Amino acid sequence: MSIRIKADIHTHTIASGHAYGTIREMVTEARERGLQLYGHAEHSPSTPGAIDPLYFLNLKVVPRFIQGVEILHGCEINVMNGGILDLEEKYLKCLDYAIVGIHGICYEDEGRLRNTENLIECMKHEKVFFVSHPDDDHTPLDYELLTDAAARYHVALEVNNSSFIKKEKRLNCLENYKRMLELCEKKRVPVILSSDAHDPSAVGAVDLAGAYAEELGFDRELILNTDIAKLKAFIGYK
Numbered sequence: 003m004s005i006r007i008k009a010d011i012h013t014h015t016i017a018s019g020h021a022y023g024t025i026r027e028m029v030t031e032a033r034e035r036g037l038q039l040y041g042h043a044e045h046s047p048s049t050p051g052a053i054d055p056l057y058f059l060n061l062k063v064v065p066r067f068i069q070g071v072e073i074l075h076g077c078e079i080n081v082m083n084g085g086i087l088d089l090e091e092k093y094l095k096c097l098d099y100a101i102v103g104i105h106g107i108c109y110e111d112e113g114r115l116r117n118t119e120n121l122i123e124c125m126k127h128e129k130v131f132f133v134s135h136p137d138d139d140h141t142p143l144d145y146e147l148l149t150d151a152a153a154r155y156h157v158a159l160e161v162n163n164s165s166f167i168k169k170e171k172r173l174n175c176l177e178n179y180k181r182m183l184e185l186c187e188k189k190r191v192p193v194i195l196s197s198d199a200h201d202p203s204a205v206g207a208v209d210l211a212g213a214y215a216e217e218l219g220f221d222r223e224l225i226l227n228t229d230i231a232k233l234k235a236f237i238g239y240k
Contacts, residue, residue, distance in 0.1 A: 004209070007212075008233075010037055012198050018044045019053065028199070030202065032205050035206035038071065043077055044078070048082065055093045058077065058097065077089060077100050078100075081124045098239055099132065121148065134160050135162040139178065149191050161211040163209070164198035
């Protein structure tokens with residue numbers, strides 16, 4: 003039986019600067035795919051073309067339900083060299099959740115240990131509940147340290163469907179996910195399956211990520227976004 007998610011919370015709308023759907027267009031696709039919850043996590047300021055952070059201050063005007071789909075507001079925040087988040091606290095306070103991730107376009111590789119330390123430092127913020135695509139050896143990570151920190155700081159690690167689509171560009175992606183998922187299962191660290199959609203056509207599409215988790219026999223109980231109540235409880239959303 004294939005893994006079916008009920009929420010996709012790592013997606014990007016036109017506000018991210020290099021994506022191609024509005025919130026409502028993305029939600030329409032989410033509803034068509036049977037999702038109950040949709041989260042948009044726009045890129046933060048260091049990503050070229052990203053929206054002015056003023057955007058996050060006005061999220062309260064967006065309805066919490068559109069076309070019957072519940073809406074959560076997030077941000078995919080860049081991990082900067084030195085372990086710094088590139089979104090100010092006043093904007094972080096406006097979010098339901100934050101995802102942190104390393105993006106080569108605004109981060110310089112410092113080696114496996116230091117990359118991991120920088121990421122872990124960003125995981126400590128109270129709004130950070132997820133790590134995006136920790137899978138690319140162009141900026142290698144120490145998965146023992148990462149999974150230890152995820153357990154310590156109440157952070158879930160992502161299996162990113164987009165990474166499987168472009169796996170030839172993400173160095174050792176499959177091997178890294180295998181190692182990460184083995185450690186997550188051993189240490190009972192939760193994960194999310196995400197589309198990382200930048201167009202409505204990709205919302206909710208996690209078939210490759212889900213198939214890989216199935217192939218490895220990964221414990222489905224650790225996948226947060228197969229259950230809305232479990233996902234909400236993890237981020238403390240009421």
